[in-house]
Amino acid sequence: xxxxxxxxxxxxxxxxxxxxxxxxxxxxxxxxxxxxxxxxxxxxxxxxxxxxxxxxxxxxxxxxxxxxxxxxxxxxxxxxxxxxxxxxxxxxxxxxxxxxxxxxxxxxxxxxxxxxxxxxxxxxxxxxxxxxxxxxxxxxxxxxxxxxxxxxxxxxxxxxxxxxxxxxxxxxxxxxxxxxxxxxxxxxxxxxxxxxxxxxxxxxxxxxxxxxxxxxxxxxxxxxxxxxxxxxxxxxxxxxxxxxxxxxxxxxxxxxxxxxxxxxxxxxxxxxxxxxxxxxxxxxxxxxxxxxxxxxxxxxxxxxxxxxxxxxxxxxxxxxxxxxxxxxxxxxxxxxxxxxxxxxxxxxxxxxxxxxxxxxxxxxxxxxxxxxxxxxxxxxxxxxxxxxxxxxxxxxxxxxxxxxxxxxxxxxxxxxxxxxxxxxxxxxxxxxxxxxxxxxxxxxxxxxxxxxxxxxxxxxxxxxxxxxxxxxxxxxxxxxxxxxxxxxxxxxxxxxxxxxxxxxxxxxx
Numbered sequence: 001x002x003x004x005x006x007x008x009x010x011x012x013x014x015x016x017x018x019x020x021x022x023x024x025x026x027x028x029x030x031x032x033x034x035x036x037x038x039x040x041x042x043x044x045x046x047x048x049x050x051x052x053x054x055x056x057x058x059x060x061x062x063x064x065x066x067x068x069x070x071x072x073x074x075x076x077x078x079x080x081x082x083x084x085x086x087x088x089x090x091x092x093x094x095x096x097x098x099x100x101x102x103x104x105x106x107x108x109x110x111x112x113x114x115x116x117x118x119x120x121x122x123x124x125x126x127x128x129x130x131x132x133x134x135x136x137x138x139x140x141x142x143x144x145x146x147x148x149x150x151x152x153x154x155x156x157x158x159x160x161x162x163x164x165x166x167x168x169x170x171x172x173x174x175x176x177x178x179x180x181x182x183x184x185x186x187x188x189x190x191x192x193x194x195x196x197x198x199x200x201x202x203x204x205x206x207x208x209x210x211x212x213x214x215x216x217x218x219x220x221x222x223x224x225x226x227x228x229x230x231x232x233x234x235x236x237x238x239x240x241x242x243x244x245x246x247x248x249x250x251x252x253x254x255x256x257x258x259x260x261x262x263x264x265x266x267x268x269x270x271x272x273x274x275x276x277x278x279x280x281x282x283x284x285x286x287x288x289x290x291x292x293x294x295x296x297x298x299x300x301x302x303x304x305x306x307x308x309x310x311x312x313x314x315x316x317x318x319x320x321x322x323x324x325x326x327x328x329x330x331x332x333x334x335x336x337x338x339x340x341x342x343x344x345x346x347x348x349x350x351x352x353x354x355x356x357x358x359x360x361x362x363x364x365x366x367x368x369x370x371x372x373x374x375x376x377x378x379x380x381x382x383x384x385x386x387x388x389x390x391x392x393x394x395x396x397x398x399x400x401x402x403x404x405x406x407x408x409x410x411x412x413x414x415x416x417x418x419x420x421x422x423x424x425x426x427x428x429x430x431x432x433x434x435x436x437x438x439x440x441x442x443x444x445x446x447x448x449x450x451x452x453x454x455x456x457x458x459x460x461x462x463x464x465x466x467x468x469x470x471x472x473x474x475x476x477x478x479x480x481x482x483x484x485x486x487x488x489x490x491x492x493x494x495x496x497x498x499x500x501x502x503x504x505x506x507x508x509x
Contacts, residue, residue: 051079061404087400089405090411098444100387105382116303117303121300136449138293143190143305155186180310192275216241250299253303260280320362330362334466335466360459364424374492376399376439482498
């Protein structure tokens with residue numbers, strides 16, 4: 001770099017920082033609410049960065065939970081030029097997700113989600129409008145409906161049979177990889193009709209592409225610091241990374257759709273049609289509401305399945321198995337229920353988990369203690385409203401700390417941080433008496449569509465693994481000493497892989 005280029009770069013950087021200060025200061029002054037507004041309590045802020053310094057050094061959900069203990073379950077924080085509402089209690093969550101769901105049902109736009117959602121035409125990240133309603137309706141009826149559920153269960157049975165036959169006694173198994181493979185096979189087969197989980201023809205591997213795409217959802221500097229962030233995102237290579245990763249994902253989705261376009265959908269039986277076949281059929285005509293699926297809509301739905309339908313379910317299975325192994329008392333009681341209720345069977349398809357009450361409690365406790373998305377996907381207010389006497393202004397991003405709510409001792413008792421499935425013996429409803437004491441699937445209009453199917457699939461997988469095999473940690477680690485440290489921001493994974501050794505269960509005559 002010559003001296004002229006260096007000075008040009010330094011001058012541009014200094015100028016951008018100066019402009020950022022002026023822009024942030026001015027926007028804060030202009031956006032400062034009238035004194036007539038009664039705003040939620042807020043921690044002390046610094047110029048320009050706001051409360052960012054109070055979130056550094058620890059996971060965001062933990063930092064926000066600590067702040068909420070001091071400033072309350074309805075708290076306002078500022079990151080750069082953005083004022084955000086943080087929700088940290090069941091009553092406040094109920095206000096956002098039920099009582100005033102019609103006001104808080106929007107999504108906060110980010111640079112990455114705009115590109116990944118093909119300009120906000122998907123179900124997960126798009127704004128609450130007529131197009132979103134049609135897309136969600138389509139996803140519910142064509143992917144989550146009874147017909148597809150039967151196919152999904154059949155594929156799951158086949159996959160579990162393959163796993164059981166492939167396990168070698170006394171040989172360590174990486175459970176992280178195994179669970180991800182099970183869910184990938186299940187979702188890819190049902191949604192895409194083929195096994196697209198292998199290495200793509202070009203670009204990174206399937207697993208790397210999934211991790212990289214989810215990592216983009218952490219957002220960019222420009223999402224909170226518009227002016228300076230624009231330069232930082234360009235200079236740091238973030239924009240280039242976004243474009244490159246999106247190209248990889250887009251090429252993968254194109255390959256799936258192109259494979260389906262080569263087939264004559266009319267010659268495929270209804271039983272053999274997958275989700276993409278159905279979408280292609282629907283794209284050729286308008287529905288009763290006058291809505292017609294276009295190519296971007298189709299790709300956005302495939303993207304949603306790829307990002308939202310696989311990783312979280314696999315993680316719930318992983319955390320459930322980890323907690324079961326770490327707690328021998330739970331494992332003994334659970335295996336006793338599964339084996340006593342099932343009796344001697346010869347095939348996986350004979351497994352019926354519908355009346356296994358303790359198994360259901362174990363899965364619920366896993367969802368409580370290890371909420372897959374600790375802060376959910378941020379909501380955004382559509383208009384001015386009030387919660388608990390405080391004014392919430394239009395376009396306010398809303399962060400719901402599902403991780404903190406699910407571990408609150410005032411709700412779950414002094415053993416809230418302990419894995420104790422029996423706590424659900426006397427708890428009404430699926431997730432607490434009021435339904436907002438834990439929020440593994442969010443709530444309201446933007447709740448996760450897998451709320452009913454995901455727990456059932458997890459129960460079936462765990463029941464079969466514990467029925468056919470006995471398990472113990474690899475490398476002689478004691479169950480009680482297993483490392484349960486988590487990591488991540490958007491989703492919480494297990495930092496140390498779970499490696500277990502299976503032993504074929506020997507029945508007593």
